[in-house]
Amino acid sequence: MRDRKRLCGKALALGLTSTLLSSGVFAELNGKTNLLCSADQVVGCVDKECLQGPPSTFGLPHFMFIDFERKVIHGVDDEGEELTSPIKNMEINEAAFILQGFENNRGWTMGVNPKDGGLTMSSTGADVNFIITGNCIERSGGK
Template identity: 30%
Template sequence: MKIITGLILFVLVVSVSPVFAQDVFDGAKPLLCSSVEALDCDPGAPCTRGIPEIMGAPQFLRIDFAKNEIAGPLRTTKIRSIDKDDDQIVLQGYEIGMGWTLAIDRSTGNMRITFAGGDATFIIFGACTSSL
């Protein structure tokens, strides 16, 4: 009986998860994002891999679509553009002399951020969740 109950619960969770994920990552609800890994890249040299906080990136970001801003522990930046399709939400802006693009996979919540300007290029990998 426990196996059947577990199987039914598994089927319910798997069948509801994509609907929930699409609902959470629709660009309407605030999101809490965590950076996990970062790359610091210079032309003609291999990228340096590291922990985002050590490279100067915040560990957590809060995306507020209603206020059109992204807030970290030290600063808040305006989102200058938002573009959505069935697969992802792409945010863009400009902060501390760098253009940035943040892409969120709508089915998984996986996040990628690129910063570029002058001689610097950074890439941050992470994930987002609803900040209910």
């Protein structure tokens, strides 16, 4: 089951990222500058059984870089493997940033609150499902 969780986690990871990002110094996000996001807490469900823990429990990266211009999310897992997922749909406005994609037979949706950087992400498939919470800050430049 561990291998299955890691494989499924990698599928989500960039379809899909800490206290550092929620340090209290925050400017509203504008949807034009790339984001660095941390995944703080994950709930993963396999065969109707759910576990909660940090991203590493599920083979997911702690940090993700969202590149709005290239429409891609990058991350690196605990083993140093780079994970990338294309963003298929984006809706950016003053109330929410909604990003969506599909990879490895799973759909994912990421929501970011531009006022406080709060992150909520979900990934749904026939066998494994995830809910991820975290925070995002603006970060210019590449991955």
